[in-house]
Amino acid sequence: EICRRLMTEPAAQCLAGFKVLISAGPTREPLDPVRYITNRSSGKMGYALAAAALKAGAKVTLVSGPVSLPSPANVELISVETAAQMHAAVLSEAAEHDIYIGAAAVADYSPVLPEQQKIKKQAGQTTLILQKTRDILAEVAQLPNRPFTVGFAAETHDLEQYALDKLARKKLDMIAANWVGRDLGGFDSEQNALQVFWKNGRKDFAMTDKNHLAEQLIGLIAERMEHKKI
Amino acid sequence: EICRRLMTEPAAQCLAGFKVLISAGPTREPLDPVRYITNRSSGKMGYALAAAALKAGAKVTLVSGPVSLPSPANVELISVETAAQMHAAVLSEAAEHDIYIGAAAVADYSPVLPEQQKIKKQAGQTTLILQKTRDILAEVAQLPNRPFTVGFAAETHDLEQYALDKLARKKLDMIAANWVGRDLGGFDSEQNALQVFWKNGRKDFAMTDKNHLAEQLIGLIAERMEHKKI
Numbered sequence: 477e478i479c480r481r482l483m484t485e486p487a488a489q490c491l492a493g494f495k496v497l498i499s500a501g502p503t504r505e506p507l508d509p510v511r512y513i514t515n516r517s518s519g520k521m522g523y524a525l526a527a528a529a530l531k532a533g534a535k536v537t538l539v540s541g542p543v544s545l546p547s548p549a550n551v552e553l554i555s556v557e558t559a560a561q562m563h564a565a566v567l568s569e570a571a572e573h574d575i576y577i578g579a580a581a582v583a584d585y586s587p588v589l590p591e592q593q594k595i596k597k598q599a600g601q602t603t604l605i606l607q608k609t610r611d612i613l614a615e616v617a618q619l620p621n622r623p624f625t626v627g628f629a630a631e632t633h634d635l636e637q638y639a640l641d642k643l644a645r646k647k648l649d650m651i652a653a654n655w656v657g658r659d660l661g662g663f664d665s666e667q668n669a670l671q672v673f674w675k676n677g678r679k680d681f682a683m684t685d686k687n688h689l690a691e692q693l694i695g696l697i698a699e700r701m702e703h704k705k706i
Numbered sequence: 707e708i709c710r711r712l713m714t715e716p717a718a719q720c721l722a723g724f725k726v727l728i729s730a731g732p733t734r735e736p737l738d739p740v741r742y743i744t745n746r747s748s749g750k751m752g753y754a755l756a757a758a759a760l761k762a763g764a765k766v767t768l769v770s771g772p773v774s775l776p777s778p779a780n781v782e783l784i785s786v787e788t789a790a791q792m793h794a795a796v797l798s799e800a801a802e803h804d805i806y807i808g809a810a811a812v813a814d815y816s817p818v819l820p821e822q823q824k825i826k827k828q829a830g831q832t833t834l835i836l837q838k839t840r841d842i843l844a845e846v847a848q849l850p851n852r853p854f855t856v857g858f859a860a861e862t863h864d865l866e867q868y869a870l871d872k873l874a875r876k877k878l879d880m881i882a883a884n885w886v887g888r889d890l891g892g893f894d895s896e897q898n899a900l901q902v903f904w905k906n907g908r909k910d911f912a913m914t915d916k917n918h919l920a921e922q923l924i925g926l927i928a929e930r931m932e933h934k935k936i
Contacts, residue, residue, distance in 0.1 A: 510745055511813070512743070512746070516740055581740070588831070605832075605833055607830060608830050608831070632739050656740060
C-alpha cells in the first residue's frame with residue numbers, strides 16, 4: 477500500500493532498510509589499446525534509478541560503465557569498463573543486496589584476445605572473431621540467495637515477445653522493456669516509455685522523462701517485492 | 707617572424723585572413739542500431755586546436771564526431787557520426803580552406819552492411835567482416851588546390867618511424883605524433899606531448915596541457931606555411 481502510493485508520491489520511504497544494486501551505462505570491449513566495441517547507452521536510466529532508489533530510502537550501490545554523467549551523491553559507485561569487469565563487480569555484490577536492477581547495456585560479444593599493440597591498417601577487408609560475454613543477469617538470478625532481479629530489454633522489433641522470453645529464460649522477477657532506434661525514447665533521449673512484465677502481470681508506463689519513469693519503476697519494484705513475500 | 711613569436715605569445719594574430727578546417731573526436735561505425743565500433747578519443751586536442759586557431763585570427767570550421775565537449779563559440783561546427791560522414795564533410799570543405807588539421811580519430815575499418823535490426827545473441831563465437839574506410843587525410847592531400855595539410859599519428863610503438871612513413875606516404879605538409887596507452891598524455895588525458903615532423907624538419911613539444919600544446923602547434927603551422935610560400 478505504501479509502495480503503491482510511491483508511484484504517485486515519490487518521496488515515500490518505501491525502500492527504507494533495503495540494499496539496491498544497479499548496473500548502468502555501456503561497456504567497452506577493446507580490440508586493441510585504441511579501438512573498442514560498445515553499445516549506445518548514456519547511463520541516464522540507470523543513474524535515474526539509483527537516485528530514485530535513494531529517494532525511496534534504500535542503500536544504493538551503482539556499478540557503472542564509462543558515462544559522461546556526474547557521480548551521484550550518497551551512492552556507492554563502482555566504475556568498470558569491460559563486460560568482464562562489470563560481471564565481476566556485480567557478482568561480488570549481488571548476494572549482499574535485496575534488489576538487483578540490470579540497467580547496463582553490457583556488450584554481448586567481446587573480441588577474442590585483444591591486441592596489445594595498435595593494429596595497423598592492412599587489407600581492404602578483415603574479420604574479427606568475437607566470443608559471447610558472460611550473462612550477468614542470468615547468473616545473478618541463479619544465485620542461491622538471489623536478490624529480487626530486474627532486467628531490461630531494449631529492442632528494435634518484437635519487443636513484447638523478446639521481453640517475455642527473456643523474463644522466463646533467465647528466471648527474472650521482472651523485466652522492463654523499451655523500444656530503441658525510434659523517434660522518441662531510448663538511449664539518445666532524456667525520455668523513455670516502458671512496458672514492464674512479471675509472471676502473469678504487466679504495467680505500461682507512458683513516455684516521460686527518465687527521472688519520473690525511474691521513480692515509477694522503483695515504486696512498482698517495491699510493490700512487487702511486497703507481493704512476492706506474501 | 708610574427709609566427710615564431712606566436713609560440714610564446716599566443717595572442718598574436720598570425721592566422722588572420724586564413725581559413726582553418728579541423729576534424730576532431732572519434733567516429734562511430736554501427737554494427738546494428740545498438741552496437742558500434744569506435745576509437746578512444748575525447749576530441750579535446752581538436753577542440754583546443756580550433757580555439758587556438760580562432761585566437762590566432764583564423765576563420766575556423768570544425769568537423770566533429772560525437773564528443774562530450776561544449777560547442778566552441780565563433781566556430782562553424784559540423785557534427786558527424788560515421789567515418790563516411792566525416793569523409794563527406796571534410797572533402798566538401800577542404801578546398802575552401804587554407805589549412806586542414808586532421809585531429810579526428812577516424813575508424814580505419816567499418817562493418818560491412820550494418821544490420822537494420824538489433825542482432826540477437828546466437829553462437830558462442832561469431833565473426834564480423836570489416837572493410838577499410840576511405841583515407842580522408844590522403845584524399846585531402848591529393849586535392850588539386852590542397853590546403854596546408856597536417857595529420858596526427860597516435861601510436862603504441864615505433865612512433866617516429868610510423869609518423870615519418872605516414873608523412874611521406876600521404877604527402878602531408880606536417881605530422882604531429884603522440885604516444886597512446888602510456889601513463890601520461892593521449893586520449894584519456896588533459897595533457898599531451900607531441901613530436902612534430904615535416905620534410906627535413908622536426909620539433910618536439912614537451913608534456914603540457916592540451917590548450918597550451920594546441921597554441922604551440924598552431925604557431926608552428928603558421929611558421930611552416932610562411933616558409934613554404936617563400
